[in-house]
Amino acid sequence: AQTVTQSQPEMSVQEAETVTLSCTYDTSESDYYLFWYKQPPSRQMILVIRQEAYKQQNATENRFSVNFQKAAKSFSLKISDSQLGDAAMYFCAYISGRNTDKLIFGTGTRLQVFP
């Protein structure tokens, strides 16, 4: 069974600085998708970024980028120029490419941003 691990329960960053959130996953499949979701205190789940496993190029979305290391099964999220509004719970998630659309989530990393 696939699993997603986020080993950092909490992280903090100074405003305008860069922070990297770690995520590793376990799968025997070669075709899958990876996501980062943000959950602010309002509790809404917001899609941050998506990566297809067959693409070697790392996904980028404005200040958010990923470092996807397929062989190492690692999918970290880098937030550049951190803003106060980035403070939230960040969840890494996995979807198999085989006949399932079930998102498997990690336990989350709480990011604090200090002015």
Place this chain on the structure above:
Amino acid sequence: EPEVTQTPSHQVTQMGQEVILRCVPISNHLYFYWYRQILGQKVEFLVSFYNNEISEKSEIFDDQFSVERPDGSNFTLKIRSTKLEDSAMYFCASSAGEGQPQHFGDGTRLSIL
């Protein structure tokens, strides 16, 4: 930007009562999902729904749970006889296709007394 909407935002129910959580997915999406998040824990998959039938369900989704798309816009989750452990945040999500990003609603906080 189109979004998934969920009602109510908060539902308080007595144990043993039936509850229906409602969702309006994004209009051109074809895949619908329910997830739940017990306070302080990770988000867990409950069920996926496509072409008017359940395509996948988790072990959590037992006989007390059911889903329905009663019309062309709503997608509901029914819990027949609620238990204390059903207290959680319930998220509805929809996507345009397999592997496509799932867009979540704001959630319904369900409190069972």
